[in-house]
Amino acid sequence: MSDVVSTVDVDESFREQVEPLRREITAHCYRMLGSVHEAEDLVQETYLRAWRAFHGFERRSSVRTWLYRIATNACLTALDQGQRRPLPTGLGAPPSSPSGELEQRPELPWLEPLPDSMVWGEPDADPAEQVVTRDSVRLAFVAALQLLTPRQRAVFILRDVLAWQASEVAEALDMSVAAANSALQRARAQVAKHAPDAGPELPADDERARELLDKYVAAFEDYDVDRIVELLTEDAVWEMPPFTGWFQGAGTIGRLIAEQCPATGPGQMRLVATSANGQAAFGVYHVDADGVFRPFQIQQLTVTAAGVSHTACYFDTSLFAAFGMPEELPA
Numbered sequence: 001m002s003d004v005v006s007t008v009d010v011d012e013s014f015r016e017q018v019e020p021l022r023r024e025i026t027a028h029c030y031r032m033l034g035s036v037h038e039a040e041d042l043v044q045e046t047y048l049r050a051w052r053a054f055h056g057f058e059r060r061s062s063v064r065t066w067l068y069r070i071a072t073n074a075c076l077t078a079l080d081q082g083q084r085r086p087l088p089t090g091l092g093a094p095p096s097s098p099s100g101e102l103e104q105r106p107e108l109p110w111l112e113p114l115p116d117s118m119v120w121g122e123p124d125a126d127p128a129e130q131v132v133t134r135d136s137v138r139l140a141f142v143a144a145l146q147l148l149t150p151r152q153r154a155v156f157i158l159r160d161v162l163a164w165q166a167s168e169v170a171e172a173l174d175m176s177v178a179a180a181n182s183a184l185q186r187a188r189a190q191v192a193k194h195a196p197d198a199g200p201e202l203p204a205d206d207e208r209a210r211e212l213l214d215k216y217v218a219a220f221e222d223y224d225v226d227r228i229v230e231l232l233t234e235d236a237v238w239e240m241p242p243f244t245g246w247f248q249g250a251g252t253i254g255r256l257i258a259e260q261c262p263a264t265g266p267g268q269m270r271l272v273a274t275s276a277n278g279q280a281a282f283g284v285y286h287v288d289a290d291g292v293f294r295p296f297q298i299q300q301l302t303v304t305a306a307g308v309s310h311t312a313c314y315f316d317t318s319l320f321a322a323f324g325m326p327e328e329l330p331a
């Protein structure tokens with residue numbers, strides 16, 4: 001009987017100590033993997049490994065550090081079996097023509113957006129309790145991380161995002177301090193090259209951002225391409241995995257929408273607001289022949305004072321479930 005009580009006590013202690021860390025561990029796995037679906041799986045794997053090892057946890061470090069170490073190594077094991085997850089801009093090709101044929105590569109693992117609800121919870125949560133910073137999961141930053149080798153990625157995140165000491169990183173990843181420092185230098189150079197500072201980006205609750213987003217929704221639902229173009233910055237970028245091409249310039253993007261979008265007039269698309277990676281996002285629904293609106297794509301926007309500077313359109317409609325969005329909207 002005492003053994004049963006002891007096991008129950010340990011299980012309860014485990015839950016009390018690790019459950020408050022779930023959101024930040026989710027963000028960590030997402031940074032490592034670039035996939036919301038894989039991040040969820042690796043969080044479960046992390047907690048399973050931690051539960052099995054909790055009886056032998058010697059508390060030479062905090063539970064938080066111990067759990068991050070387990071999560072990082074679980075992610076590295078997963079990355080041994082998979083490919084990096086880019087956006088089309090990360091494939092190295094120049095901008096595409098809006099009039100050309102759109103090439104798809106659905107078999108390629110693409111970078112996915114991260115629903116804000118998975119790492120920040122309720123929108124009215126105390127900002128002081130938000131452990132995960134928006135800069136650490138913004139789309140451009142995570143996209144740059146995917147260009148690193150898995151071990152470089154792990155070192156960079158542990159050192160520059162989580163502020164671990166070099167010796168802690170070396171111990172967690174079973175490498176020398178010199179090797180960890182070398183990997184960090186190479187990783188910093190890559191990230192600096194591919195992840196420009198967020199600088200002019202407006203937070204979603206900014207008055208100017210709200211005004212732009214309201215106009216953006218109205219323009220899309222009215223299928224007014226000229227108004228959409230007016231809301232983009234002159235050098236705006238548009239990409240839409242699993243299509244490999246990417247497009248630059250407001251006029252070019254307008255031609256793309258006019259020539260390639262299945263909508264032909266007002267009332268054929270509806271946009272439902274959500275948020276991803278700390279940025280404004282929309283679930284876009286397109287009307288079917290039966291009059292029902294069904295998932296078409298998720299758009300993730302980078303908003304500046306000058307307009308929308310970047311749009312990532314994800315055609316993987318399984319993401320709608322991750323965002324808790326309905327499978328259809330009524331006619």
